[in-house]
Amino acid sequence: MSSETATLSPDQQRAADRVIESLAGPGAHLRADQLTAVSALMAPAARVLVVQATGWGKSAVYWSATAIRREGGGGPTLIVSPLLSLMRDQVSAAERAGLRAATLNSSNFDAWSAIEGELRSGELDVLLVSPERLANPGFGRRVLDALAGQLGLLVIDEAHAISDWGHDFRPDYRRVSDVLQTLNPQTPVLATTATANARVTEDVAAQLGDDTLVLRGSLARKSLHLNVIDGLSPIDRYGWVAQYLPSLPGSGIVYVLTVADADRLVDAIRSVHGADYPIAAYTGQLDGDSRHRLEDALLRNEVKALVATSALGMGYDKPDLGFVVHVGSPPSPVSYYQQVGRAGRALDDAVVMLLASRADDAIWDHFATATIPDPDRMQVLLDTLGGADGPMSVPQLESSTGFRRGRVELMLKQLAVDGATERGPDGWESTGKPWTYDQEHYDGVLAVRRREADIMRAYVAGRECLMQLLTSSLDDPAAEPCGRCSVCRGKLTEPLSSEVSPELVRTITGSLRRSALALEPRKMWPGGVFGTRGRIPAGLAAEPGRVLAHADAPEWTDLLAAARRGDGQALADLGDAAVATLSSWVREGGIRPDVIASLRLTGTVLADKVADHLCEVGRRPRLTVPVRPGDGAGRDATGATEAVYWRDHLGEMPDVAGQNVLLVVDETSSGWPITLAAAALRETGADTVLPLLIHRTV
Numbered sequence: 001m002s003s004e005t006a007t008l009s010p011d012q013q014r015a016a017d018r019v020i021e022s023l024a025g026p027g028a029h030l031r032a033d034q035l036t037a038v039s040a041l042m043a044p045a046a047r048v049l050v051v052q053a054t055g056w057g058k059s060a061v062y063w064s065a066t067a068i069r070r071e072g073g074g075g076p077t078l079i080v081s082p083l084l085s086l087m088r089d090q091v092s093a094a095e096r097a098g099l100r101a102a103t104l105n106s107s108n109f110d111a112w113s114a115i116e117g118e119l120r121s122g123e124l125d126v127l128l129v130s131p132e133r134l135a136n137p138g139f140g141r142r143v144l145d146a147l148a149g150q151l152g153l154l155v156i157d158e159a160h161a162i163s164d165w166g167h168d169f170r171p172d173y174r175r176v177s178d179v180l181q182t183l184n185p186q187t188p189v190l191a192t193t194a195t196a197n198a199r200v201t202e203d204v205a206a207q208l209g210d211d212t213l214v215l216r217g218s219l220a221r222k223s224l225h226l227n228v229i230d231g232l233s234p235i236d237r238y239g240w241v242a243q244y245l246p247s248l249p250g251s252g253i254v255y256v257l258t259v260a261d262a263d264r265l266v267d268a269i270r271s272v273h274g275a276d277y278p279i280a281a282y283t284g285q286l287d288g289d290s291r292h293r294l295e296d297a298l299l300r301n302e303v304k305a306l307v308a309t310s311a312l313g314m315g316y317d318k319p320d321l322g323f324v325v326h327v328g329s330p331p332s333p334v335s336y337y338q339q340v341g342r343a344g345r346a347l348d349d350a351v352v353m354l355l356a357s358r359a360d361d362a363i364w365d366h367f368a369t370a371t372i373p374d375p376d377r378m379q380v381l382l383d384t385l386g387g388a389d390g391p392m393s394v395p396q397l398e399s400s401t402g403f404r405r406g407r408v409e410l411m412l413k414q415l416a417v418d419g420a421t422e423r424g425p426d427g428w429e430s431t432g433k434p435w436t437y438d439q440e441h442y443d444g445v446l447a448v449r450r451r452e453a454d455i456m457r458a459y460v461a462g463r464e465c466l467m468q469l470l471t472s473s474l475d476d477p478a479a480e481p482c483g484r485c486s487v488c489r490g491k492l493t494e495p496l497s498s499e500v501s502p503e504l505v506r507t508i509t510g511s512l513r514r515s516a517l518a519l520e521p522r523k524m525w526p527g528g529v530f531g532t533r534g535r536i537p538a539g540l541a542a543e544p545g546r547v548l549a550h551a552d553a554p555e556w557t558d559l560l561a562a563a564r565r566g567d568g569q570a571l572a573d574l575g576d577a578a579v580a581t582l583s584s585w586v587r588e589g590g591i592r593p594d595v596i597a598s599l600r601l602t603g604t605v606l607a608d609k610v611a612d613h614l615c616e617v618g619r620r621p622r623l624t625v626p627v628r629p630g631d632g633a634g635r636d637a638t639g640a641t642e643a644v645y646w647r648d649h650l651g652e653m654p655d656v657a658g659q660n661v662l663l664v665v666d667e668t669s670s671g672w673p674i675t676l677a678a679a680a681l682r683e684t685g686a687d688t689v690l691p692l693l694i695h696r697t698v
Contacts, residue, residue, distance in 0.1 A: 008039055008068070015071050016064040019097045023060060033217060034061055037190070040213050041065040041153065046188040047212040049159065049205050051196050053219045054341030055319075058192040059090065062155045063097040065190065070099070070125050074152035078143075079128045080176050081157045087128045088292065089317050094126050101126035104143070105133060107288035120146045131161075131173040135413075138425055144182055151187050154179065159191035160334075163203040164445055169371065171413035194219070195338040198475035199448070218478040219337070219471045223344035225493045226466040226485040228354045228459065232500065234554030237327050237355040238265055239505040240498075242272040245279075245305060247495050248351055250322025251298060254307045255339055257328040257363055258698075259283045260551050262307045264512060265327065269307075271511035272504060278303040284311035310339070319346030325353045331364040332452040333459060333473040351493050356460040359552065364456070368449040373414055375437035377403060381411050382420060382430055391427030399528035402638050462487045512555035516581040519545035519693055522675045528640035530647075542663075542678035543591065545691030546581050548574075551698045560695060564604045574606070575613030578692060582614065582662070591688055593662035597623040597654065599677055600666055606694050607666035614664065625663070625677050626651025639670060646676040657685030662692060669697040 008016060016038060020028045030038060033052075038061055040048050050058055066077040081087050087103040094101035102115045102124055118124045127143070134140050156162065161173040183189075189208055196204065205212040232240060241254055256262050262281040270277050280303055282294050291311075297303045299318050306312060310330070324343045330336045336354075344350025384400050385392060394412070398405045412428050415421040420435035421428055455473050459466060467482035486492050521542040527533030549556035562570035586592050596618070598611035608624075615622040633645035650673075661681055665674055671693075678689035 008035070008042070011071070012042065012068045015067045019064045019067045019099075020060060022097050023063070023093065030060065030064060031057070033215060034064075037061045037215055038064045038068070041188045041190055042068065043188070044186040047205075047208040048188070048190050049201065049208060049212050049214045050190065050192045051201055051214065051216040052192075052194060053217065053221060054194045054338070055221075055345040056194070056217065058157075058194075059093060061192070062153065062190055063094060063099065065153055065188075066094075066099060066125060067097065069152040075147070075150035076119065076122070076124050077126045077153040077155060078147060078151055079126060079155040079157060080131055080134060080173075080179075081128050082130065082161060082170075082173070087130075088295075090128055091126075099125040101128065103128040104139075105130060116142060116146055119143075122150075131170060131176055134176065134179065135172040135416075135423075137423055140179075144179070148182075149184055151183060154183065154187055154189045156189070156191040158193055159204050160193040160196045160200050162191075162207060163196075163200045164371075165200050165203055165448060171410070171417050174417045194341060195334045195474065197334065197473065201475075219474050219476045220467055220478065220480075220482065221341065221344065222482070222484075223347050223350050224340060224352050224467065224482075224484070225349060226340070226352045226354075226470075226482070227492050227496065228356060228462060228466065228486060229492070229498045230356045230460050232355055232357065232498070234357060234359065234552065234557050235505055235509055236500050237357065238268040238508055238554055239500040240355055241265060241325060241327060242269045242508060243501055243504055244496055245269065245325075246273070248305075248323040248325070249349070250320060250347075251301045251303060252305050252321050252323035252325070252351075253298075253312060253339075253342060254305050254325045254327060255330075256307060256309060256326075257330075257360075258551065259285055259309060260553070261327065262309055264553060264555075265307045267515060268508045268512060271508055279305050279307060282306040282308040282312045284309060310335075316342055317345070318342070321345070321350065322347065323351040323353070325355065327355050328363070329354055329356050329360045329456050329460065331367040331449070331456065333455045333470050334452065336456065336459075337470045337474065351496070353496065354460070360456075361453075364453040368446060368453065371410065371414075372442050372446055373411065373437065377401075377407075378411060378415065378435065378437065381408070382415065382435060385421065385428060385430040386432075388429075391424055391429050393427045397428070398638060399640065402529065402641055404636065404638055407636070509555045512553070513548075513577055514580065514584075516584070517547040517550055517696075519547045519671070519674075519691055519696070521545070521678070521691075522671060526638070526640035526643050526672075528638065530640040530643045536675070536679070540679040540682045542674060542689045542691050545663075545674070545693060546585055547693045547696045548577060548581060549695045551696065556695075560606075563606055563609075566605065571605075571609045572613070574694070575610050575617075578610045578614055578664070578694075579617050582618075582692065591660050591690060593618075593620060593690055594659040595621045595623055595656060596662045596664065597625050597656075597681075598664045599625040599673065600627065601673055602667050604666055607664050610692075610694060611664040614662070620662075623654045623656070623661075625653065625681070639672060642670055642672045643676060646673040650677055650680055653680045653684045655684065656681055659686055660688045660690065661686045662690045665691060665693045667695045667697055668693065671696075 017029055037048055037050055040046050091101045091103055104112055104115055119127055156176055161170045205214055262283050266279055266281045269279055280294055294306055298306050321343045324340045340352045380401055394408050397408050412421055418435055419433045422431055459469050465481040465488050466485040468479045471479040481488055524535055525532045559570050563574050596611050596615050598607040600607045628649045628651055630649045633642040674691045681689050
């Protein structure tokens with residue numbers, strides 16, 4: 001169907017105009033391309049895929065189609081949407097469009113019964129659910145039963161997530177295609193996305209059906225001024241944000257790659273501009289109310305910026321967002337385009353900055369392989385399910401297979417996509433359907449992800465117009481030089497510069513190094529192959545401890561690297577930092593140690609040298625916790641497996657009867673060696689064990 005042939009009846013046109021005017025003001029109406037989509041959805045069994053730039057108005061299509069169908073006696077619209085924040089915005093938008101909408105999610109459990117009742121009675125025009133919620137067997141059955149035979153329209157928002165060729169593939173989203181099989185085949189389906197290249201578009205269209213109408217437009221964003229700076233050190237990137245944030249237009253988002261980075265960067269900015277500077281961290285670890293509060297604060301320009309992980313991404317709509325800064329690059333030009341697309345929707349000019357680093361490569365490699373199945377492990381999981389007497393829970397499978405819980409959950413969902421497993425009310429079961437590893441397919445997926453990483457390297461290097469490179473990566477046939485980016489103009493958007501004040505960086509470094517993190521002791525034994533499960537007795541537990549450096553904390557990166565090489569000054573600086581941390585710890589009510597012991601878990605001298613320094617300054621006796629030779633528990637070992645390893649590889653404990661022991665540990669991610677060493681020291685008579693971990697890795 002072309003825009004020339006797209007038509008609505010007079011009544012349908014009036015319903016659509018009423019919706020658009022309520023959203024965009026008097027006199028507003030559907031554009032020709034939007035009208036094409038809405039008209040197509042009026043046909044029985046229609047399948048429409050809309051691939052258009054952020055801000056094009058995809059939601060206007062499904063609100064208009066819903067209003068027309070409801071006025072014509074059709075059933076409600078079901079929208080599958082990825083984020084709570086997006087659902088909340090969509091409920092508000094639907095109400096502005098004169099539609100009654102509700103969402104069923106983890107934050108409104110108490111309202112589920114009432115909402116499901118309104119759905120059955122026909123009072124609701126729109127229901128929004130997440131793909132994860134819809135994949136839940138009990139929930140999905142109730143909702144689909146309530147809609148059986150009367151669903152007016154199915155909308156799959158952010159539809160690129162259906163495809164494992166996409167940058168944000170989610171197994172639960174892929175299972176949305178199962179919903180299509182349960183629908184009345186006459187129910188129209190609309191899928192929308194701003195981030196799908198030709199391959200993803202083809203895959204999604206094939207899942208929708210052979211007769212899918214694909215409406216694809218230009219993806220270039222004329223309001224965005226793209227900039228890139230490469231070569232700053234990790235701590236210099238923090239300094240750049242702190243230095244230039246006040247001069248960026250309006251309010252915006254500063255994206256980081258990890259939760260720890262979000263918290264640290266907020267602390268860094270406040271160390272320069274003061275504790276009251278209007279900025280906050282936004283991550284997936286916040287509860288729903290906190291996320292809503294911060295989203296609203298940014299909408300109202302009450303904060304200069306949210307320092308956010310990708311948790312603040314798809315669907316967040318602030319038309320006047322003035323800037324987006326990335327501290328570290330996403331692994332895909334498609335995901336990068338999706339995030340920078342938050343800026344400048346209703347502005348003539350918005351600033352986008354990427355602060356790149358060669359350290360990003362390791363993160364790209366992780367994301368490239370993180371969701372690729374291991375066929376041997378998949379078979380172990382299937383054999384475990386097949387040999388069980390009944391359904392198994394994820395913790396049971398973790399214990400039985402020795403695989404980490406997060407990996408087990410992902411594997412189960414991937415197997416469910418292929419029909420080899422299914423989740424019932426009592427747990428997961430094997431369907432008995434044979435499963436084979438599609439080597440060619442996953443080799444292709446991996447090749448695509450690595451090619452996308454190469455595109456990001458080209459973007460960082462500025463090999464061509466930045467907007468043209470991004471839109472070309474999405475196979476936009478209209479991709480052309482933008483004339484606005486730092487490559488086209490040969491300079492950064494004023495008043496920005498790549499220069500960072502050394503004094504400001506020193507201020508940030510000193511402030512962050514003084515902020516040791518708490519190290520909470522483990523409270524439960526792991527069970528499984530460890531053999532013991534349950535609470536760790538108080539008489540064997542460690543005290544709450546401290547961590548000097550967490551993960552790739554930029555204030556520690558260079559110092560740790562030099563100290564591991566044996567650099568004398570770096571080791572002395574690390575020792576001084578440990579002294580300052582211990583002093584602060586004691587002042588805050590911590591227990592003063594009687595003896596200092598080192599636990600060396602790696603081939604470095606960090607634990608020994610820091611313990612030596614603490615003993616010299618504090619005039620305390622020095623001990624060593626011995627470790628028997630071994631190859632380690634393995635990078636992917638479960639907590640139970642790692643606990644067994646350290647139980648068997650810690651040597652005979654020194655005599656510490658009646659002593660408060662400061663245990664200096666060089667490096668660990670899980671904390672199990674600390675837990676086991678503390679229990680062993682307590683068994684020999686230590687009154688307390690106080691862990692001081694130099695580097696907590698991930």
